[in-house]
Amino acid sequence: MNAAPPRILAVGIGNPDRGDDGIGPRIAEMLRNRVPSGVSVNSRSGDALALLHDWAGFDAVILVDAAAPAGAPGRIHRVDLAIEPLPRDLGLASTHAFGIAEAIALAAQLKSLPPRLVIYAIEAVAFTAGADLNPAVAAAAEGVATRILAEIAAWLGGIDSDTELFQNTGG
Amino acid sequence: MTNKTIKVEMLARVEGEGALDLEIRDGKVELVQLRIFEPPRLFEGLLRGRAFSEAPDITARICGICPVAYQMSSVHAMEDALGVTIDPAIRLLRRLLYCGEWIESHGLHVVMLHAPDFLGYPDAIQMAEKHGEMVTAGLALKKAGNDLMRVLGGREIHPINVRVGGFYRAPSKAELAPIAEQLKAARDLAVKVLRWSAGFPFPDFERDYEFVSLKHPDEYPFNEGRIVSTRGIDVSAQDYENEFEERHIAHSTALHSVVKRRGNYMVGPIARYNLNFDRLPGDIQGLAKEAGLAASCRNPFHSILVRGVEIVYAVDEALRLIAEYRPPASPAAPVKPRAGIGFGATEAPRGTIWHRYRLAEDGSILEARIVPPTSQNQGTIEEDLRLVATEAMDLPEDALRDRCEQAIRNYDPCISCSTHFVKLTVHRG
Numbered sequence: 001m002n003a004a005p006p007r008i009l010a011v012g013i014g015n016p017d018r019g020d021d022g023i024g025p026r027i028a029e030m031l032r033n034r035v036p037s038g039v040s041v042n043s044r045s046g047d048a049l050a051l052l053h054d055w056a057g058f059d060a061v062i063l064v065d066a067a068a069p070a071g072a073p074g075r076i077h078r079v080d081l082a083i084e085p086l087p088r089d090l091g092l093a094s095t096h097a098f099g100i101a102e103a104i105a106l107a108a109q110l111k112s113l114p115p116r117l118v119i120y121a122i123e124a125v126a127f128t129a130g131a132d133l134n135p136a137v138a139a140a141a142e143g144v145a146t147r148i149l150a151e152i153a154a155w156l157g158g159i160d161s162d163t164e165l166f167q168n169t170g171g
Numbered sequence: 172m173t174n175k176t177i178k179v180e181m182l183a184r185v186e187g188e189g190a191l192d193l194e195i196r197d198g199k200v201e202l203v204q205l206r207i208f209e210p211p212r213l214f215e216g217l218l219r220g221r222a223f224s225e226a227p228d229i230t231a232r233i234c235g236i237c238p239v240a241y242q243m244s245s246v247h248a249m250e251d252a253l254g255v256t257i258d259p260a261i262r263l264l265r266r267l268l269y270c271g272e273w274i275e276s277h278g279l280h281v282v283m284l285h286a287p288d289f290l291g292y293p294d295a296i297q298m299a300e301k302h303g304e305m306v307t308a309g310l311a312l313k314k315a316g317n318d319l320m321r322v323l324g325g326r327e328i329h330p331i332n333v334r335v336g337g338f339y340r341a342p343s344k345a346e347l348a349p350i351a352e353q354l355k356a357a358r359d360l361a362v363k364v365l366r367w368s369a370g371f372p373f374p375d376f377e378r379d380y381e382f383v384s385l386k387h388p389d390e391y392p393f394n395e396g397r398i399v400s401t402r403g404i405d406v407s408a409q410d411y412e413n414e415f416e417e418r419h420i421a422h423s424t425a426l427h428s429v430v431k432r433r434g435n436y437m438v439g440p441i442a443r444y445n446l447n448f449d450r451l452p453g454d455i456q457g458l459a460k461e462a463g464l465a466a467s468c469r470n471p472f473h474s475i476l477v478r479g480v481e482i483v484y485a486v487d488e489a490l491r492l493i494a495e496y497r498p499p500a501s502p503a504a505p506v507k508p509r510a511g512i513g514f515g516a517t518e519a520p521r522g523t524i525w526h527r528y529r530l531a532e533d534g535s536i537l538e539a540r541i542v543p544p545t546s547q548n549q550g551t552i553e554e555d556l557r558l559v560a561t562e563a564m565d566l567p568e569d570a571l572r573d574r575c576e577q578a579i580r581n582y583d584p585c586i587s588c589s590t591h592f593v594k595l596t597v598h599r600g
Binding site for chain 2: 045046047049050052053098102105106109110111112
């Protein structure tokens with residue numbers, strides 16, 4: 001029996017003109033030509049409420065965003081909403097009225113969360129206007145892209161990534 | 172008598188940052204200060220020395236919610252300075268783009284930011300549990316407006332397709348067709364949202380404001396018209412500075428605008444509605460009446476209803492403009508630099524936005540002045556708060572704070588635009 005492959009979307013979130021906030025879009029750019037055909041990749045800046053429309057119809061969604069500085073630049077956090085709620089201390093807030101934490105909470109209320117939602121948050125150093133990524137943050141990009149590609153391959157291969165292979169190593 | 176000090180350190184559900192200090196001593200409101208502490212944006216300074224052609228893209232960056240308003244006032248001012256006449260088809264496309272911004276901005280504010288105040292929820296997320304259908308409708312309205320802005324503006328936030336003289340590229344009729352379908356669905360949602368908000372409990376609160384907005388001979392105003400007030404002001408954009416001035420206020424990095432001879436005034440949806448009710452089509456007037464609005468409205472808490480009426484109007488107007496659309500022969504009129512001064516005033520979702528530029532021979536900007544809606548409303552917001560706090564003084568602190576925040580949100584203040592937002596501090600001594 002061949003079930004249809006899951007529809008997968010990866011979204012890089014952030015403003016490329018605000019220093020490490022650009023890590024999400026940078027990783028989305030790296031994924032764009034490397035994801036298997038049929039997998040969608042896009043970037044979002046500013047308006048997190050638009051995510052509720054972006055992910056409509058997808059079975060599995062990966063969000064990539066910068067996390068607030070907490071002393072370990074480039075540290076990768078992986079949150080699988082099937083296993084745990086979004087930790088508050090990641091600081092996935094927005095300078096606008098609604099950030100991705102609010103978008104996820106709102107979607108949960110409206111019962112419009114995608115069946116599978118995984119968030120990669122990369123710890124930032126600074127969100128300086130006009131600055132490039134800090135080297136320690138930029139250095140994490142390839143590792144995150146590789147993990148996301150492996151996770152997507154697992155989903156397409158019918159393997160649940162809800163295993164120790166993909167769990168947050170804190171590393 | 173009670174002495175109270177209430178501090179709202181960070182106002183939520185507004186764009187930008189600011190705070191409100193309120194001091195109540197011996198049963199009297201002694202102090203109301205809307206403190207704006209976002210650093211001044213200094214856009215007027217950084218425009219100096221740039222080319223006239225850069226103004227629409229630079230000023231669009233002032234706000235992510237109402238970039239079109241900045242773009243429109245800047246292109247009109249530049250065309251005024253450079254003696255450019257635009258194709259009537261360009262004029263209609265600009266009006267269509269503005270409809271998108273009103274739908275998107277009002278949809279977000281009415282449902283996601285202001286409605287929770289009336290229904291007693293801390294935010295739209297909590298409200299969504301019982302009012303999910305309306306929250307979904309609000310999000311769909313916002314998306315319909317954003318999609319219209321994307322098709323005309325190149326992208327939905329900080330559009331990049333607007334230029335002095337017109338557009339870089341005009342859309343085809345085919346590109347607008349799916350937007351029309353989306354807008355037809357949005358119209359029903361807009362009417363539902365208006366009827367829903369008409370059932371909210373409204374404070375019994377009225378003041379005798381001086382309302383200021385554009386007035387056009389036969390249209391509800393977006394891009395054109397004279398600047399008029401309910402107390403007799405009737406001037407062109409060029410003569411704005413004869414009637415209005417901006418004053419520095421110590422507690423705010425935003426300037427306060429006043430009518431020179433009288434003082435505070437109000438711009439925005441209620442001002443537009445009062446001055447232009449007769450410009451609304453009959454069926455829209457009917458919807459307003461059904462929602463409990465008379466032809467004149469002096470209760471600032473009814474702003475949520477007026478925004479609802481304006482959403483339906485903007486959707487209908489956008490559908491009309493799309494149906495009648497014929498692509499212009501050229502997407503932009505030719506523009507030649509020359510020395511001059513130009514003025515532009517248009518109606519942002521939050522109210523009149525006025526620009527003035529002085530250009531050098533080569534078209535570079537020598538001087539820029541930008542007066543956004545929130546700085547014009549700031550004095551009026553403080554006066555409202557003084558009254559609201561006086562009436563609500565005996566409420567528990569949380570309820571008093573909530574009422575003050577609700578009153579501030581009547582103006583959908585875009586603090587980031589007027590440097591320009593809010594925290595509430597109520598000091599009860």
